[in-house]
Amino acid sequence: MAERYSSFTPGGTTWLLQRITAAFLVVVLAFHFFLLHFVNHAADVTFASTQARMENVGYFLTMVLFLVAGTFHGVNGVYNALVNQGLKGTQKKVVLAVLTIASVALIAQGTYVALVMAGWT
Known part of the structure; x- marks a missing residue:
C-alpha cells in the first residue's frame, strides 16, 4: 500500500487553522447564499443594498473575516499542495x-473595498 504523505503536521x-477556516467558511458561505439568493434574490441585489448591508457592523466584520479566512484557507491549501508535490529549497521559499x-x-x-462600501473612508 502506498505511504500517505502530507506537509501538514497533524495537530x-x-x-x-486549515480545519477552523474550513468550518467557518462552510457556515458563512451558507449564510451568504441564504441572504443573497433566498432572502434577497440575485436580480434584486444593487450597489445601494450592498452599501446598506456593509454599514451593519456585524455584517461588515463577518464579510472581512470571510475574506481573511477564505484567503488563508485557499493560499495555505495551494502552498501545502505544492509542498506535497515536492517543492523544496529556494523555490519553496520564493513560492x-x-x-x-x-x-x-x-x-x-x-x-479597503469593504470600508468604502460601508462608507467608513
Whole structure:
C-alpha cells in the first residue's frame, strides 16, 4: 500500500487553522447564499443594498473575516499542495513569499473595498 504523505503536521498550527477556516467558511458561505439568493434574490441585489448591508457592523466584520479566512484557507491549501508535490529549497521559499505578498495585497484591497462600501473612508 502506498505511504500517505502530507506537509501538514497533524495537530500543528496550520493544520488546525486549515480545519477552523474550513468550518467557518462552510457556515458563512451558507449564510451568504441564504441572504443573497433566498432572502434577497440575485436580480434584486444593487450597489445601494450592498452599501446598506456593509454599514451593519456585524455584517461588515463577518464579510472581512470571510475574506481573511477564505484567503488563508485557499493560499495555505495551494502552498501545502505544492509542498506535497515536492517543492523544496529556494523555490519553496520564493513560492511562500509570493503567496504571502499576494495574500496581504488581496486582504488589504478587499478590506479597503469593504470600508468604502460601508462608507467608513
